[in-house]
Amino acid sequence: MQHLTDSEVIRLVACELPPTEDGAARAHVESCRECAARVREQESLWALLGAWEAARAVPEVTAEVLARLDGEPAERLQGRTYFVGRRARWVQVGRIAAALLIAAGAGHAVGRWVGPRGRSDANVPVSVLTADVVESLGLDAFALAPAGLDELFGDQPDQADIERGQS
């Protein structure tokens, strides 16, 4: 038989091995000085850990727990709270962040669709966009055909008009 693994040594000392494995392991330890030394070390450590006693009278918690129950709102006791623990809070934060991201993405997409007709702002020269701003602010109010009227009465320039105006 091969030497025992560390885990087998631990399980052997903790009496956790199944009967057949336990028997084989003990037979091996009897004939293997190295494994016997490892088992002794683990037994010694196991016993030493037992020095950390937890011998203290158990507090009378039953009455206190029941009293605390009486002091809590009913819905909280039924586990219907939205923020039960740290994990639930993070889930909630994640949901809010996801909702904001989706809203921002949707807003961006919609903005591209309902922008100036027939074109996407992403492909329009800055000078044309500046002209749009000038028109929308009424800065050409003294021109022969103020842009605001076109916008109101639906006779808006198409892309070809814009490019012609540029040239």
Next chain:
Amino acid sequence: MARVAAGDRDAFAALIERHREYVHKLAYRFVGRWDVADDLTQDAFLRVYRAAATYEPTAAFSTWLYRLVLNLCRDWRKGQSYRKHAPLSDGLPGPDGGADAVERQELAEVVRRAVEALPDHQREALILHRFAGLSHREIAAVMDKSESAVESYITRGYATLRAILAPQARPRGRPQDG
């Protein structure tokens, strides 16, 4: 648990009585302080009551309860790590007489500190193994980890403790160095 979920206070009181000692000791092992263990024991049973309505017996109740206790203790320890508190103290009463008692307490404190020094997963797995007497499979269920991961935590945990506690843990009958 079904009776507890139905609001049966007597059933809940009986459940507390049945498990309080174990929960209290386990909480103490995880946090290292009796005063905190007292509070966490109460919190644990309050959570049991709150969760009773949604409890599904997919695993043994004790496994579910130990996981709940472990999570409470983890939360407490996380809270502690953000504060600059004094090191955890055992909360044991002073020596009540005799050199043996003092020596025993000192040894207990050495062991507690050694366990405390382990990385979180190793410490939790080792406590559940050595002090709660759970098998690897049960520990895996409580910690929500695979059995192989638990085996690794336990093996490394004992190896680290063996190194830390070497002066105290010499096997009997073996010649001492020096």
